[in-house]
Amino acid sequence: MSLDMPKFSDLDALYDEAEAKVATSMYEDPALFDAEMEKIFHKTWVWVAHESEFPDKGSFKLSHVGKEPVILVRDRKGAIHCMVNRCRHRAATVCEVKKGKTSSFQCPYHGWGYGLDGSLRALPYPEQYGDDFDKAQHGLLKLRTDSYAGMVFATFNDELEPLSDFLGPVKKWIDLFMKQGGGFPVKVLGEHQFKVPMNWKVQLENTTDAYHFPIVHKSFLQSLDGETEQVFSFLEHGRGFVEDLGNGHSVMVMMPELVDLDENLDAPIPERFSELAEELRGEGYPEDQVKKIVRAVGGAGFNLNLFPNVSFSLSFFRVLRPVTVEETEIRHIALGMEGGPAAANRMRLRLHEHFQGPMGFGSPDDAEVWERVQRGTKGGETLPILVNRGMVDEAEGADGPRGHISAETGMRAAYAMWKRMMSA
Amino acid sequence: MTEMTKIETGATLMEVTAFLWAEADLLDRKDYDPWLALWDGQGTYVMPITEPGEALKSASGYAEALNLCYDGAKMRKDRVARFQAGFSISSAPPAQTVRTVSRIVIEAVEGELIHVRAAETVVEDKFGRQRLFAADMGYVLVSTADGLKIRDKVVRLLNSDGMLTSISYLF
Numbered sequence: 001m002s003l004d005m006p007k008f009s010d011l012d013a014l015y016d017e018a019e020a021k022v023a024t025s026m027y028e029d030p031a032l033f034d035a036e037m038e039k040i041f042h043k044t045w046v047w048v049a050h051e052s053e054f055p056d057k058g059s060f061k062l063s064h065v066g067k068e069p070v071i072l073v074r075d076r077k078g079a080i081h082c083m084v085n086r087c088r089h090r091a092a093t094v095c096e097v098k099k100g101k102t103s104s105f106q107c108p109y110h111g112w113g114y115g116l117d118g119s120l121r122a123l124p125y126p127e128q129y130g131d132d133f134d135k136a137q138h139g140l141l142k143l144r145t146d147s148y149a150g151m152v153f154a155t156f157n158d159e160l161e162p163l164s165d166f167l168g169p170v171k172k173w174i175d176l177f178m179k180q181g182g183g184f185p186v187k188v189l190g191e192h193q194f195k196v197p198m199n200w201k202v203q204l205e206n207t208t209d210a211y212h213f214p215i216v217h218k219s220f221l222q223s224l225d226g227e228t229e230q231v232f233s234f235l236e237h238g239r240g241f242v243e244d245l246g247n248g249h250s251v252m253v254m255m256p257e258l259v260d261l262d263e264n265l266d267a268p269i270p271e272r273f274s275e276l277a278e279e280l281r282g283e284g285y286p287e288d289q290v291k292k293i294v295r296a297v298g299g300a301g302f303n304l305n306l307f308p309n310v311s312f313s314l315s316f317f318r319v320l321r322p323v324t325v326e327e328t329e330i331r332h333i334a335l336g337m338e339g340g341p342a343a344a345n346r347m348r349l350r351l352h353e354h355f356q357g358p359m360g361f362g363s364p365d366d367a368e369v370w371e372r373v374q375r376g377t378k379g380g381e382t383l384p385i386l387v388n389r390g391m392v393d394e395a396e397g398a399d400g401p402r403g404h405i406s407a408e409t410g411m412r413a414a415y416a417m418w419k420r421m422m423s424a
Numbered sequence: 425m426t427e428m429t430k431i432e433t434g435a436t437l438m439e440v441t442a443f444l445w446a447e448a449d450l451l452d453r454k455d456y457d458p459w460l461a462l463w464d465g466q467g468t469y470v471m472p473i474t475e476p477g478e479a480l481k482s483a484s485g486y487a488e489a490l491n492l493c494y495d496g497a498k499m500r501k502d503r504v505a506r507f508q509a510g511f512s513i514s515s516a517p518p519a520q521t522v523r524t525v526s527r528i529v530i531e532a533v534e535g536e537l538i539h540v541r542a543a544e545t546v547v548e549d550k551f552g553r554q555r556l557f558a559a560d561m562g563y564v565l566v567s568t569a570d571g572l573k574i575r576d577k578v579v580r581l582l583n584s585d586g587m588l589t590s591i592s593y594l595f
């Protein structure tokens with residue numbers, strides 16, 4: 001028996017790029033999972049938070065980078081720090097409160113105290129460490145962080161390209177997505193969290209999968225009024241597309257008329273938002289602002305899928321966290337308008353609850369089919385998983401290959417990046 | 425509550441207990457039409473997301489927050505229709521459930537309204553795996569000529585603000 005770590009030298013067998021075939025073991029091999037944590041989640045920009053989740057000096061929230069628990073915090077000057085939630089003495093977590101405000105982090109075990117920037121400030125009875133104990137060498141392990149449009153990313157990789165380069169053409173789509181603030185800053189309203197017995201890549205694929213929507217979400221579609229059902233019948237009208245944006249990222253345009261929420265402000269207000277419009281008028285909002293808010297309230301008409309762990313959809317973020325090779329945690333983060341009308345934010349909450357989360361009309365059906373994928377891969381080990389849909393008429397788009405709305409172009413983008421990172 | 429005699433309180437507790445048990449039986453059997461008929465049509469069915477141990481609010485107190493569900497009469501009906509139509513893969517078939525409702529406390533009686541707290545545990549089974557849920561519940565029941573009705577129901581899962589799993593039935 002060899003003591004070597006598996007090298008996965010045959011990456012071509014795991015993902016055959018020319019044929020767009022994924023090997024079954026991609027969802028099942030624990031050694032491959034460990035390698036992914038090292039070569040992907042330790043090496044690239046991983047989404048950790050939205051700035052509105054810890055807005056003030058001293059605000060913090062817990063998050064993860066791959067399997068590693070981290071703390072996001074703002075220091076006294078408002079600068080953002082990300083550090084591993086592990087005491088430098090004997091490893092106890094220094095914080096178990098999910099979110100809050102503090103002036104320092106004190107380890108509960110022997111009392112080592114850390115500042116908001118992670119530096120070791122004080123420890124009880126330091127004499128026993130001798131005179132040459134260097135506190136500067138014993139701060140919490142820090143990660144590099146950077147933000148774009150309020151989205152905070154972190155990485156363990158000091159050599160990695162700047163976030164702005166990593167995102168590339170994604171940035172203009174993020175700018176479009178954030179227009180759903182309707183003239184107000186975008187803020188997090190709350191989140192749904194659920195775990196599913198599936199590999200993380202099953203989830204990565206799904207946010208760029210329009211093909212499943214009319215099947216898996218039929219019962220959601222049936223619960224909509226006719227006009228709204230039309231809006232969500234994007235596969236039927238087929239005006240959208242999926243485009244590879246490089247670095248594993250992709251965009252799936254479902255409702256082209258809702259790509260730029262500042263446009264078409266004079267389009268008639270949909271029936272489902274007419275009550276909200278009335279309420280806003282009643283509160284004294286001028287007509288042009290009413291139109292802007294109401295147009296923004298349903299969210300953006302596209303899904304933006306970022307490699308490896310976050311996507312933007314309608315009016316929420318989907319964040320995935322790999323737990324084990326066959327378990328993944330999902331968070332659906334609801335977005336609202338900071339300082340915007342309470343009625344609009346209330347509508348956002350109800351729309352989010354309608355589809356998302358453990359009790360939504362959509363997510364439980366997604367979770368069921370994802371689990372079915374993981375169960376199905378127990379049979380036919382040698383059969384490939386096909387992500388070749390839409391290769392037939394894929395053409396060059398603005399920033400990369402562009403396919404039919406139901407094409408698996410976004411999955412191919414993600415798997416190509418997966419392969420690039422795994423072979424590094 | 426203070427104006428009620430011990431005997432009246434005991435009688436109310438028995439009546440409320442029988443009502444909640446009958447409701448639990450309907451829910452385990454997924455007999456949703458009679459369950460919808462238990463409501464008086466004015467209130468809300470809420471599964472809130474709260475910090476651990478936070479005291480339950482009245483149903484309307486969760487309107488400005490993200491909940492697992494916040495269902496008025498129309499959403500309750502739509503939810504049941506979704507379960508019954510057979511197009512939702514997670515609920516056709518749903519997980520099988522066995523539940524217990526207990527630790528029933530009558531908090532207050534105001535006119536025809538009865539404020540109740542209770543505990544619920546549910547074990548679900550699907551694909552041969554079992555999952556356990558426990559919840560604090562708060563009810564506002566209405567005493568009517570046709571017996572008790574539900575005005576509002578709040579069900580707060582343990583770990584409501586943590587990592588859950590998807591749910592294909594009602595609590």
Ligand code: FES
Pocket residue numbers: 087088089090091092107108109110111112
């Ligand atoms: S483990 Fe933190 S102070 Fe000892």
Ligand SMILES: [Fe+2]
Pocket residue numbers: 212213216217362366
């Ligand atoms: Fe879906």
